[in-house]
Amino acid sequence: MDPKRRFLLKGMLASGAGSALLGGAGLAQAALDLDGRAPVPLVLLTACADVEASFGAGVWAALPRGGALSVLHGEGAGLLAEVTPLLGGGRKLRLVGMVDDATGELLVAQARRQGARMRWLGLHAADRRESRHSVVNGQGGQSALLALGEQLRQSSAGFALKSEQPFSRARDLSLAGLQNGALSADWAVHLGHALAAPGAPVDAAILPAAGARLQGRFVSFVIEV
Amino acid sequence: MSQQTNHVLPRDVTESDFQAAIARFRELLGAENVLVENDQLVPYTKIMMPGDVARNTPSAALTATSVEQVQGVVRICNEYGIPVWTVSTGNNFGYGSAAPGQRGQVVLDLKKMNRILHIDPELCTALVEPGVTYQQLYDYIEENNLPLMLSFSAPSAIAGPLGNTMDRGVGYTPYGEHFLMQCGMELVLANGEIYRTGMGGVKGDNAWQVFKWGYGPTLDGMFTQANYGICTKLGFWLMPKPPVSKPFEIKFEDDTDIADIVEFIRPLRIAQVIPNAVVIAGVIWEAATCNTRRAQYTTEPGATPDHILKQIQKDKNLGAWNVYACLYGTPEQVEVNWNIVQGALKQLGKGRLVSADEAAGTEPFDYRSKLMTGVPNLQEFGLYNWRGGGGSMWFAPVSQARGSECDKQYALAKQILNKHGLDYVGEFIVGWRDMHHVIDVLYDRTDDDERARAEACFGELLDEFEQRGYAVYRVNTQFQDRVAQSYGTTKRRVEHAIKRALDPNNILAPGKSGIDLANDFVL
Numbered sequence: 001m002d003p004k005r006r007f008l009l010k011g012m013l014a015s016g017a018g019s020a021l022l023g024g025a026g027l028a029q030a031a032l033d034l035d036g037r038a039p040v041p042l043v044l045l046t047a048c049a050d051v052e053a054s055f056g057a058g059v060w061a062a063l064p065r066g067g068a069l070s071v072l073h074g075e076g077a078g079l080l081a082e083v084t085p086l087l088g089g090g091r092k093l094r095l096v097g098m099v100d101d102a103t104g105e106l107l108v109a110q111a112r113r114q115g116a117r118m119r120w121l122g123l124h125a126a127d128r129r130e131s132r133h134s135v136v137n138g139q140g141g142q143s144a145l146l147a148l149g150e151q152l153r154q155s156s157a158g159f160a161l162k163s164e165q166p167f168s169r170a171r172d173l174s175l176a177g178l179q180n181g182a183l184s185a186d187w188a189v190h191l192g193h194a195l196a197a198p199g200a201p202v203d204a205a206i207l208p209a210a211g212a213r214l215q216g217r218f219v220s221f222v223i224e225v
Numbered sequence: 226m227s228q229q230t231n232h233v234l235p236r237d238v239t240e241s242d243f244q245a246a247i248a249r250f251r252e253l254l255g256a257e258n259v260l261v262e263n264d265q266l267v268p269y270t271k272i273m274m275p276g277d278v279a280r281n282t283p284s285a286a287l288t289a290t291s292v293e294q295v296q297g298v299v300r301i302c303n304e305y306g307i308p309v310w311t312v313s314t315g316n317n318f319g320y321g322s323a324a325p326g327q328r329g330q331v332v333l334d335l336k337k338m339n340r341i342l343h344i345d346p347e348l349c350t351a352l353v354e355p356g357v358t359y360q361q362l363y364d365y366i367e368e369n370n371l372p373l374m375l376s377f378s379a380p381s382a383i384a385g386p387l388g389n390t391m392d393r394g395v396g397y398t399p400y401g402e403h404f405l406m407q408c409g410m411e412l413v414l415a416n417g418e419i420y421r422t423g424m425g426g427v428k429g430d431n432a433w434q435v436f437k438w439g440y441g442p443t444l445d446g447m448f449t450q451a452n453y454g455i456c457t458k459l460g461f462w463l464m465p466k467p468p469v470s471k472p473f474e475i476k477f478e479d480d481t482d483i484a485d486i487v488e489f490i491r492p493l494r495i496a497q498v499i500p501n502a503v504v505i506a507g508v509i510w511e512a513a514t515c516n517t518r519r520a521q522y523t524t525e526p527g528a529t530p531d532h533i534l535k536q537i538q539k540d541k542n543l544g545a546w547n548v549y550a551c552l553y554g555t556p557e558q559v560e561v562n563w564n565i566v567q568g569a570l571k572q573l574g575k576g577r578l579v580s581a582d583e584a585a586g587t588e589p590f591d592y593r594s595k596l597m598t599g600v601p602n603l604q605e606f607g608l609y610n611w612r613g614g615g616g617s618m619w620f621a622p623v624s625q626a627r628g629s630e631c632d633k634q635y636a637l638a639k640q641i642l643n644k645h646g647l648d649y650v651g652e653f654i655v656g657w658r659d660m661h662h663v664i665d666v667l668y669d670r671t672d673d674d675e676r677a678r679a680e681a682c683f684g685e686l687l688d689e690f691e692q693r694g695y696a697v698y699r700v701n702t703q704f705q706d707r708v709a710q711s712y713g714t715t716k717r718r719v720e721h722a723i724k725r726a727l728d729p730n731n732i733l734a735p736g737k738s739g740i741d742l743a744n745d746f747v748l
Contacts, residue, residue: 077382077603101613102606105271109316109383112268112323113336115260115288121267123615125671127524132671136270136278137263160673166270166282167231167263216520217613217669224264 040224042196043070043086045079045097045107050214054185055098057208058192062200075103080110087114087225095223096195098124098188104219111223119222120144120195124188126215130158131183137163140198141222147194147202148187149175157183185214195222229261233284235308235329236735236743243284246305250287253297258337260286269315269332272324273617274703275670275680281324281702283310286332292457296417298333299455302732303415309333310734311455313355313388316380319617319665320392321702326736333455342458343434346371349463350408350434355387355456360601362386373463374599376400381601387459391449392699395654395661397596399553400464401502402656409433409460410445412453415728420454434460450699451720452734453727464599467553471563472594474579475570476544480507482575483635484628486546487653487660489573491626494655498562501597504549505631506589506652508534510665511543513611513650514604515588520613526675528643544577547589551597611650614669616679618704620686622695624660634662634695641689642666645682646675661698687711702736709739 044059046052052073063069072082079099086093087110099107101123111118122135131152135145145163152159156179163173189207194200234243250259260266261284269286270278287309289295302309310330315323325332339356344365351362359375360382366373375381376396378389389396390403400406410422423439424432437443448454477486486505493499509529522533538545552559552566570576584590592604609617620638624630631653639649642664651664666686668679687707690696696711709717720740724731731742 076606080603100610101615102609104615105318105606105609106383106603108268108271109322112315112334113383115257115265116268117262117264118267119264121271123671125614125669127520132669134671136267140264160671162671162673164278166277166279167233167266169232172277172279215524216518217610217615217671219615 040092040094041068041070043072043093043095043097045072045083045095045099047073047075047099047103047218050185050216051098051188051218054188054214055192055220058189058194059096059196061189061207062193062196072097075100076106079103080106083107084110084114087111087116087223091225093225095221096192098192098218098220101217101219104221107219107221107223111221114225117224119198119224120220122191122220124218124220126183126185126187126213126218128183128213128215129180130160131187132160133162133187135161135163136166143199144191144194145173148191150202151187151190151204153177155184155186159187183213188214191220195220198222229285230263231261231266231282231284233282233329235284235306235331236327238306238329242305243307246301246307247285249301249304250285250298253301254287254289254294258288258290260288269323269325269334271322273319273322273615273670274701275616275618275668275676275683276703280328281321281326282328283325283332284329286334288334288337290337292411292413292419295333295335295413295455295457296419299413299415299732300417302331303417303730306730306732307331308732308735311335313391313456314358314383314385315388316384317388317392318380319619319701320699324702326702326705326734330734335457338457341365344369344371344373344463345434346373348435349373349465350460351386351463352409352434352458352460353386354458356385357387358383358385363599363601372466374398374466375601376403376406376464376599377596377601379596379605380603381596382603386461387456390459390461391456393449394699395502395656397502397504397549397593397654398464398551398599399500399502400462401654403461404446404449406462407445407459408435408437408462409458410448410456411458412448413455413457415454415730415733419457422448434462447723450738452737452740453723455733466599467555469556469559470551470553470598471559472549472551472581472590472597473566474584474590474593475548475550475576476579477546477548477576478544480545480635482546483653484632485573485575486548487626487628487631487655489569489576490548490550490655493566493569494626495657498565499550500553501551503655504593504652505655506547506549507649508538508543508545508547509611509648509650510608510652511547511589512537512541514592514607515541516607517541517611518613519611519648527646529648548576549593549597551594608650608665608667612648612667612669614671614675616666616668616670616676618666618679618683618701619699620664620666620683621697621699622662622690623698624662624695626655626658626660631660631662633693634690637689637693638662638664638686641685642682645678645685647679647682705736706739706741706744
């Protein structure tokens, strides 16, 4: 990874956030809570096989050796029915996922109902021409934004990345790449890793290469209870 | 205790006053019910409108558990000039969800006030708190084996009767005009006083949920789609569960059939042969709710071409228009009405009748059938996957229940939507004499160009419909001031005069339905 590029992106992100980005905890802390005291069970939610093979692979790669991960597949009311007792069960839990738009709406509504924290909320669109990413950041989302931005800039495809900063005095951030070319699903792999291991540097060398292109519209999130 | 990590403040409130108010909220509600951290507030920013998230971002969110706490909240808001935006279940998707109408407003989330206070299975009435969902009510009715049936909007399982009724939402049963079935409200006024409508103010009275009007002016309607009080209890009527429910569908092949369909349905609806709020759904609506995505047919930007719509219609065995209706009653009553419907359809000479036996187990028939027979479900969320990208605005003009009116509205809406590269995703809901023409303006929020087109499109829909004498009955928070203009200056002045009288500090949901004392009206 080019350190200059990393520095450039860091500078483009909200001031003050950068210092936490690169010196953060490594992979071994991926499943620790923010205080670093106790392991927090991690649950991966995916809408379909393509998402699991890309985003999900990134999440798996972020797990510390021997780390456990529960996986829920599906969409709509069925997935909501599985997630609801988890959110309301009174146990600490971290849900990381990428699902379809309809399911995303339902999950955000349920997260609010249960008083959960949303560390990350992103909308993604990918087709054969480009990918677009629109992110609303909670706290701690800057490192994932950095990872996603870096990956997109390194890819050979067109992209647009926008991060709205509604809670901040800072301006919204946007990056764009105008290249043309085949779009891989690597962005989803990197994003999955970054969301599962907040603050950890993403080392592309250890990430699995994405297989098929990932096309469609998706909602990514990190929900904590 | 969590510290505020956002930099959002309510309009015209200083940082020190805001922090003082937050401290008072914590004393009143407990720190766990005062949310001020970004991560806690993100779910309150999930909007589907085209504007930036920042314009609908709250400074804080509060959760109250009692009427006394709601009274305390408004007293603190008065003291510090804090504007408060109230949500009940907060699931008003496509109209604003749980986000405040204006940046910085404090959201008062009443989700924890979720008690079913009373259900009377003989008088068929209910009294509920704001956080009660239709699913909760349904479960209660089932568990207690009560002979009652619910009416609800499509996000039924997670939406609730209080919020839906206060926003004048509609359902799909004979009780589908929900405000009409409302009977008795309890409201916390801006000064903290409690006001009960109808018979609710009479000490010892037990007719609050059976007689709407009480004595003197009847003010219930004034509090709907308004910001004059916070509704903390709602009474409403429930339909007795009929011995027989017979849902059915009629499919029509051509989109030019809409006028004939309405002329066919209206007399049956007005005469209560078909007693429920009949739906006439367009092809994309139907396709999306049986899990079809646009990308399965085309990835080209813009409006979906008609030849593709025809292909989808064929592949999914849909009509260009799909009529859903239901008959209720004893077997004898249903048989008589069924014969009348069949006779009228024969006379019309078009339309393919589909019975529940033929369509059972298939979507979208199943979820429509559930909506008409009071079984909550979430199937209609499939709309959000049609185009994807998280953008949705309901454009909902009303009209007379005449074929010519619907024909005109459909053609105009489709032309404007297609011009902006968007699809007509619509349905007509047949009221007793009116049509709610409900169109989901779906677009991709990740695409700045499409967001801009959606915003322009919605504005043009409002303008062009208004020029022809049509207006919407409900709208998302981004366009509420614009829609208020459609109804004329005198109405707005009256509404602002009432606001000034009841809420002189302008603390209750400023901007709701365009009512905000910061507006520059001469009263």
